[in-house]
Structures are given as C-alpha cells and as structure tokens.
Amino acid sequence: xxxxxxxxxxxxxxxDTLYMVLWATVVSVLGGxxxxxxxxxxxxxxxxxxxxxxxxxxxxxxxxxxxxxxILLIALIPFTKLVVGTFIGPTAMIVPLAIxxxxxxxxxxxxxxREVDHGLVEAVQSxxxxxxxxxxxxxxxxxxxxxxASITTTVIVLVGYSAMAGAVGGEGLGSKAVTYGYQxxxxxxxxxTVAVLIVLVTLAQLIGDGVIRLLARRGRTAT
Amino acid sequence: xxxxxxxPRRALDSDGNPVITTKGLTKVYQSRGRQVTALDxxxxxxxxxxxxxxxxxxxxxxxxxxxCVNLLERPTSGTVTVDGTDLTALxxxxxxxxxxxxxxxxxxxxxxxxxxLLSSRTVxxxxxxxxxxxxxxxxxxxxxxxxxxxxxGLADKAKxxxxxxxxxxxxxxxxARALAGNPKVLLSxxxxxxxxxxxxxxxxxxxxxxxxxxxxxxxxxxxxMDVVKTVCDSAALMEKGKVVETGTLADLLATPGSQxxxxxxxxxxxxxxxxxxxxxxxxxxxxxxQPVISQLSRTYNIDISILGAAMDTVGGRQVGRMxxxxxxxxxxxxxPVGFLREQGLxxxxxxxxxxxxxxxxxxxxxxxxxxxx
Numbered sequence: 001x002x003x004x005x006x007x008x009x010x011x012x013x014x015x016d017t018l019y020m021v022l023w024a025t026v027v028s029v030l031g032g033x034x035x036x037x038x039x040x041x042x043x044x045x046x047x048x049x050x051x052x053x054x055x056x057x058x059x060x061x062x063x064x065x066x067x068x069x070x071i072l073l074i075a076l077i078p079f080t081k082l083v084v085g086t087f088i089g090p091t092a093m094i095v096p097l098a099i100x101x102x103x104x105x106x107x108x109x110x111x112x113x114r115e116v117d118h119g120l121v122e123a124v125q126s127x128x129x130x131x132x133x134x135x136x137x138x139x140x141x142x143x144x145x146x147x148x149a150s151i152t153t154t155v156i157v158l159v160g161y162s163a164m165a166g167a168v169g170g171e172g173l174g175s176k177a178v179t180y181g182y183q184x185x186x187x188x189x190x191x192x193t194v195a196v197l198i199v200l201v202t203l204a205q206l207i208g209d210g211v212i213r214l215l216a217r218r219g220r221t222a223t
Numbered sequence: 224x225x226x227x228x229x230x231p232r233r234a235l236d237s238d239g240n241p242v243i244t245t246k247g248l249t250k251v252y253q254s255r256g257r258q259v260t261a262l263d264x265x266x267x268x269x270x271x272x273x274x275x276x277x278x279x280x281x282x283x284x285x286x287x288x289x290x291c292v293n294l295l296e297r298p299t300s301g302t303v304t305v306d307g308t309d310l311t312a313l314x315x316x317x318x319x320x321x322x323x324x325x326x327x328x329x330x331x332x333x334x335x336x337x338x339x340l341l342s343s344r345t346v347x348x349x350x351x352x353x354x355x356x357x358x359x360x361x362x363x364x365x366x367x368x369x370x371x372x373x374x375x376g377l378a379d380k381a382k383x384x385x386x387x388x389x390x391x392x393x394x395x396x397x398x399a400r401a402l403a404g405n406p407k408v409l410l411s412x413x414x415x416x417x418x419x420x421x422x423x424x425x426x427x428x429x430x431x432x433x434x435x436x437x438x439x440x441x442x443x444x445x446x447x448m449d450v451v452k453t454v455c456d457s458a459a460l461m462e463k464g465k466v467v468e469t470g471t472l473a474d475l476l477a478t479p480g481s482q483x484x485x486x487x488x489x490x491x492x493x494x495x496x497x498x499x500x501x502x503x504x505x506x507x508x509x510x511x512x513q514p515v516i517s518q519l520s521r522t523y524n525i526d527i528s529i530l531g532a533a534m535d536t537v538g539g540r541q542v543g544r545m546x547x548x549x550x551x552x553x554x555x556x557x558x559p560v561g562f563l564r565e566q567g568l569x570x571x572x573x574x575x576x577x578x579x580x581x582x583x584x585x586x587x588x589x590x591x592x593x594x595x596x
Contacts, residue, residue: 049318123339126293127353127404128329131319137352141343 001180001189009176009189010196016090017172017200020165021158024097028154031102033147035061036109037135047121047131064103069161072100073168093170097161105154112146113139145215152208156201163197173197241304242408242440243269243292248301250287250464261287262298263464269408269457274434274441276451278483279461285444288461289412292442293331294324305331306407329357332401336413338393340385346372346396347381353403371399375429391422398429402437409433411443415450423447427454448486452535458483472537476507476544477569487537488544492530494573500549500556501530505569507542515566516547523559525549546573 035057041047042054067075073096080087080095120138129137140147166174173193181190250262261284269275277285290296292303294310297318302311305327314324340349350368359367372378375395385393394414401409411430415423431454433439445451451458451472459469460483468475468483476484484505494501506515520527527547534543549556553572563570 047319117339119335119337119339120341122295123333123335124352124356125295125320126328126331126333126410127356127400128325128327129356130325133356137355138341142341144343 001186006189006192009180010173010192013171013173013176013193014196014200016170017159017162017174020090020093020097020162020170020172021155023094024101024158024162025151025155027094027098028101028105028158029151031098032105032154033109035102035106037113037139039106039110040113040139041131041135047134061103061106064099065107067100069096069100069164070168072096073165088169090171093162093165093172097158097165100161101154101158104157105150108150108153109143109147112143112150115146116142145212148208148211148215152204155204155208159197159201159204173200240271241268242271242306243267243275243442244302244304245288245292246302246304248288248291248303249299250284250291250296251299260464262291262301264301265461265464265466267459267466267469269440269442271440272434272438273456274430274443274454276455276458277442277444277461278446278448278451278458279444281446283461284464285446285461286412287464289410289442289444292410293328293333294320329353329404330406331408331410332398332404332406333410333412334394334397334401334414336416338385338390338397338417340393340396340400342385344384345381346377346383346385346388349385349396350399350403353400357404367403368399371402372396374402374433375399389422390418391425394418394422394426395429398426398433402433402439407440409439409441411441413445414443416445416447423450424453430454451483452487452537473507473540473542476505476537476542479569479571484544488533488535488542490531490533490544490546492546492548494530494548495528498551500551500553500560501546501573502549502556502560502563503544503546503571503573504563505542505544505571506534507540507569509567512541513566515563515568516545518566519559519562522562525559 038057039054039061042050042057044051044054046054076096076099077087080092083095084092086092116139120142121134124134124138162170162172163174163177166172166176167178173196177190177193180186181193245265245267248262248265248267249260252259252261263284265284265288267275267277267288277288279285287296291298292305292310294303294314297314298311302309304310308327310324310327313321313327315321320328340346341352344352347365347368350371351364354364354367369378369381372381375398377392377395377399380388380392380396385396388396397414398409409430414430415426418426427450430441430443434441434454441454443450443455455472457469457471458475460467468478468481470478472487475481476487478484488505490503492501516527516529519525527549530546530548532543532545534541536542549559553560560570560572
C-alpha cells in the first residue's frame with residue numbers, strides 16, 4: 001500500500017478513534033467521579049459512613065475491573081443495541097468503552113480523593129460546612145491535579161481499549177490495523193498505525209502533564 | 224527568660240459569664256475492642272473575654288477536649304455549652320452534623336496546628352471560604368476578607384497562595400479565616416506548636432490583641448508553659464483525661480502546692496546543709512514590688528541565701544517564685560515564715576533535705592483543685 005492509499009485510511013481511523021475515546025472519557029468521568037467519591041465518603045470513618053453501600057459499590061467496581069475488556073465488549077452487545085440501536089460502528093463502541101472505564105476511573109478518583117489532607121476537611125467542618133460544601137470546595141479542588149492525572153491515564157487506557165473494539169465491529173485505528181495490516185499482511189501499514197497510536201498516547205500524556213503543571217503553578221510563582 | 228511585654232489589661236470580672244462550659248465531658252474511643260478514655264468527666268468554665276489555656280502532656284486529652292467543644296468529636300457523654308447554646312443537645316443523635324449544629328459551628332472560630340489552608344485557593348479566597356458557607360454576597364466577602372487580612376497584618380499577601388507564605392504568615396491567614404464569621408469564641412488547637420519561638424511570640428501577641436480589641440474569648444490548648452505564661456488569663460492542667468487544676472493564673476499562683484504555678488515558675492536548688500530550712504516564696508500582685516526579703520533579713524537578723532528564682536510579668540502584674548534558704552530547722556523559723564505570710568506572700572515549706580516536690584501547706588484553697596486519681 002502506498003502512502004497516498006494509507007493516508008485516507010489513517011485519517012478516518014484517527015478521527016473515529018478520537019471520537020470514541022473522547023466521548024467514552026466524558027461518560028467515564030461523569031460515571032466514575034461520583035462513584036469514586038461515594039467510595040471514599042461511605043468508607044469507615046468517612047463523612048457518610050455506610051458499610052453496606054460501600055461494600056456493594058466496591059464489589060460492583062471490582063467485578064467491572066476484573067472482566068477482560070474483550071469479554072465485556074461481547075457481553076454488552078445486547079445492552080449496546082438497546083441503547084444505541086446498533087452494536088457496530090464508533091458510536092456503538094462508546095457504550096462498552098465507557099462501561100469498561102467507569103470502574104477503572106472510579107478507583108483512581110478514590111485514591112486521588114483519599115490523598116486530600118483530612119485536616120482541610122476538619123477545617124471546613126469547623127466553619128459549619130456541609131458534606132456537599134466539603135466535596136465542592138475542598139475535596140474536588142484539592143484533588144484536581146490528581147484527578148487530571150487520572151483522566152489522562154483513563155484516556156490512554158481507552159485508546160488501547162478502542163483498538164480492541166476495532167476487532168469486534170468498531171471503527172478507528174485498531175479496526176484499520178486489523179483489516180489492512182493483519183488480514184492483508186501489510187506490515188508497513190501496521191507499523192504506521194502503531195506509530196499513529198504512539199503519537200496519540202504521547203499527546204494525551206503531554207496535554208495531561210501540561211494541565212497538571214499549570215495547576216501546580218498556583219502557589220509556586222511569585223505574585 | 225524572655226520577658227513578655229504586656230499593656231495593662233482591663234480587669235476581668237471574676238463572675239464573668241461563662242462562654243464555654245463543659246459538664247462531665249467524657250470521650251471514650253473504641254480501638255480494636257479496647258476502650259481508651261480520652262476525657263474523663265471534664266468540667267470547664269471559660270469566662271467571656273478571657274484567654275484560657277489548657278495545658279498537658281501529649282495524650283492527656285487536651286486535643287479531644289478542644290475538638291469536643293465544637294463537636295468535631297462527639298463526646299460519649301456530658302454537655303458542651305457555647306455562648307448559651309447547648310451544642311450537645313443541638314446535635315441530636317445523628318452522626319452527620321445537622322443544620323443547627325453547622326450554624327452554631329460557624330459562630331466558633333478554630334485555628335489549627337498545621338494551619339489547614341486550602342493550597343488551591345489564594346490567601347484572600349481562603350479567608351472568604353467561611354463567608355461563602357454563610358452565604359455572604361461576593362462583594363461583601365471580598366471587603367470583609369481584605370479587612371481581616373489587614374487586621375492580621377497580611378493585607379499585601381491577599382493574592383498569594385499559601386505555599387508562598389512562611390509558617391507564621393500561614394497561621395495569620397488561619398486566624399483571619401477563623402474570624403471571618405465574627406465568632407465570639409476562638410478555639411486554638413496547638414496553633415503555635417509548629418512555629419519557631421520568635422514566630423510563636425508574634426502569633427500569641429496577635430491573639431492577645433484580638434482578644435482585647437474584639438473582646439474575643441480564646442480557648443487554646445498547648446503543651447508549652449511559655450504560651451500559658453505569655454497570653455493566658457486562666458489555665459487548666461490536664462492529666463490522663465482529667466482537669467487536675469484550674470483557675471486564673473493569679474489564683475493558681477496564690478495556691479499552695481499548685482503544680483501549674485510550680486511549672487510556670489520552676490525554681491530549683493537544694494539545701495546547703497541539713498541544718499537549714501528551704502522555702503518557696505511566691506510573689507504576686509503588690510507584694511512583688513516590696514523589698515520583703517531584705518525586710519525579713521533586717522527584722523530577724525538572719526542570713527538568707529537565694530537558691531533559685533523566676534520572675535515574670537503575667538497579665539501586666541509582676542509575679543514570680545523564689546527558693547530561699549534560712550539557717551536552722553523549721554521549728555526555729557516559724558516566726559520569719561509567719562512574717563512572710565503576713566506580707567501576703569505564698570510560702571511553701573520544702574521537706575527537710577530539700578526536694579523538687581513541695582508539700583502543700585494547709586491554707587485556704589482559692590481554686591478548684593481535684594487530686595488526680
């Protein structure tokens with residue numbers, strides 16, 4: 001395959017991959033953030049200590065994390081069909097990608113929130129702050145750099161997942177690599193696809209690190 | 224010994240309204256099946272407008288005590304009343320603080336050993352935080368925050384982030400933040416323990432000034448006697464979850480055998496021989512300025528040696544203790560000792576052989592004293 005033949009495939013693949021990954025990230029954050037916070041708050045000694053809720057959520061998250069993504073992908077086909085109407089194509093793939101990443105992101109959020117100094121929580125409690133005030137004004141802002149790092153990690157994991165989704169009727173770079181590189185034994189195309197994936201992952205990491213550095217600059221530079 | 228400077232203070236009404244009262248406050252922690260009693264029936268009365276210090280070793284329960292005052296820690300039993308409101312009744316039985324308790328907390332300021340400032344917010348935004356919780360409008364918040372920063376001497380740091388400040392500056396921000404809700408009471412949980420001596424002094428003077436300017440009642444806990452000596456009007460000594468001694472500093476000094484007085488003004492020195500009497504003399508109020516020792520020497524024609532002494536200014540009054548040695552056994556010195564007592568001095572006779580532990584003399588006690596069990 002010549003470069004001019006490869007180019008449209010790669011462009012379309014990259015667009016599809018970005019589309020799937022970005023939407024799946026948005027859904028994972030919306031789903032994983034509250035779950036992660038819930039895990040911290042309901043834990044022993046937490047602000048909303050509730051062992052049964054904590055155990056149930058913990059078990060669900062663990063099950064979600066232990067399922068191999070390829071199995072989840074196939075197991076979710078009926079559900080995907082129900083939600084999107086089809087189980088093929090980039091839009092349909094957002095469903096399994098997000099469901100696969102929610103428990104993963106939830107655990108990362110849990111770790112990030114736990115790192116917030118309990119003294120700050122106490123300080124706001126002593127001012128008469130409610131639990132929702134503590135979440136909005138202490139836990140989330142203080143954990144923000146860690147949360148951004150967690151989002152970066154999730155995006156990178158999702159890029160990997162999306163390649164797998166390509167094998168099961170998805171679109172994107174993974175699907176192109178399988179169809180053209182693997183099934184047609186086009187090693188050159190395979191290598192180029194891998195190179196594009198590396199670039200995508202590196203960019204995600206650079207952007208994430210850049211945002212964290214920007215956040216960490218608060219308080220470092222003299223004003 | 225560093226001499227603390229004090230301006231004359233308005234006299235405290237000895238029957239002043241108690242702003243913080245705890246009754247039978249008990250806190251028991253469950254830890255791996257074992258019960259640890261942190262507070263064992265603590266009765267505390269902090270009067271309006273005073274600086275009250277609770278001192279004790281680590282593990283004595285003082286931290287639990289201050290955290291029970293705004294119910295950050297729920298007492299196992301007993302009551303806490305702050306400014307006429309019974310917080311323990313207000314809190315109800317739920318684990319989560321209800322609206323009433325949160326409203327009551329917003330009227331109690333608190334400063335912490337490790338400052339607990341939000342690193343994600345500027346200094347000004349940190350001070351605004353309690354006002355945000357109170358639902359104060361944006362413009363009003365800014366106005367008030369700048370006013371408070373001016374009060375603590377940090378007007379120029381409003382836009383800085385906490386990581387750019389020194390420890391003392393951070394604690395000033397902590398104090399400004401604690402005052403944002405216009406509290407009547409300020410709780411200080413080892414606020415100076417993470418600071419160097421110089422900074423400690425400046426923070427203590429700030430607390431002192433705020434106490435005077437705003438009529439703020441301050442309850443502070445500390446493990447440093449110097450803190451009590453520098454700013455406190457009254458103090459309580461805690462041991463093993465109990466209040467062992469409590470009273471105004473003046474009363475404590477006037478109490479024979481007071482452990483706090485002894486630790487505030489430690490005097491050492493042993494008798495030079497077996498045939499002598501060693502006594503600890505405590506000066507306070509007007510007696511401190513009278514030349515009693517030379518009068519004693521002249522009147523009874525005896526030689527007095529000074530073994531040790533500690534003088535300081537507490538609450539604008541000269542106070543101190545002195546350990547002196549009189550020739551002859553105690554029986555021979557009954558009259559000179561009587562003379563000292565007549566002059567209004569507190570005299571503790573040390574047992575023969577002069578040890579560190581002074582024997583409490585049976586004199587009318589002027590403070591509540593409970594023996595530690």
